[in-house]
Amino acid sequence: MTLDVWAAMPQNRAEVSGGVLVAAPSLDSRHQLAVTRLAYLLDERLAGLAAFAGVELLLADEPLTIRVPDVLVTSRPDLDVPRSAAADVRLVIEVLSEGTVRTDRVTKFSEYAEVGIEHYWIVDLEDPASMVTYRLIDGEYENFGEHTGKVSFDFDGTPLTFDLDALTTRHAQRP
Secondary structure, three states: OOHHHHHHOOOOOEEEEOOEEEEOOOOOHHHHHHHHHHHHHHHHHOOOOEEEEOOEEEEEEOOEEEEOOOEEEEOOOOOOOOEEEHHHEEEEEEEOOOOOHHHHHHHHHHHHHHOOOOEEEEEEOOOOOEEEEEEEEOOEEEEEEEEEOEEEEEEOOEEEEEEHHHHHOOOOOOO
């Protein structure tokens, strides 16, 4: 598959890996709620950066590889294109769901590192909700922390605090 063929397709829940179309699993409401809240919280708090949910990420032209991370944070807050270039992406977040665990922990883990995305976070909504944060060091991701409950740390010079357990509750996050 080429980028032109991909761009002409109707939008759906799919990705392209090594030129091959890959259907993405349906997402349950808990997953969608967590993704929406993470994108909103990061977008509100990261000055000079923008967080988006469900934006295409072009990893390679040949063979074509396009991923649709749950959340991506880009240095292009004016992003008004159908997909983001990997060079503009500072952080990718994947929220694990049934059918994506291996892809998120193995395949995407290596793909994002290969294109130089500096930060990769994996969120697991299983009780207790948890998050592992990785940072690219010398071309490989190193574990920078495993978190549960209320999370507080710095990202790109900005202090962040959010409650992982509240990502899927009916009540919004409270600072």
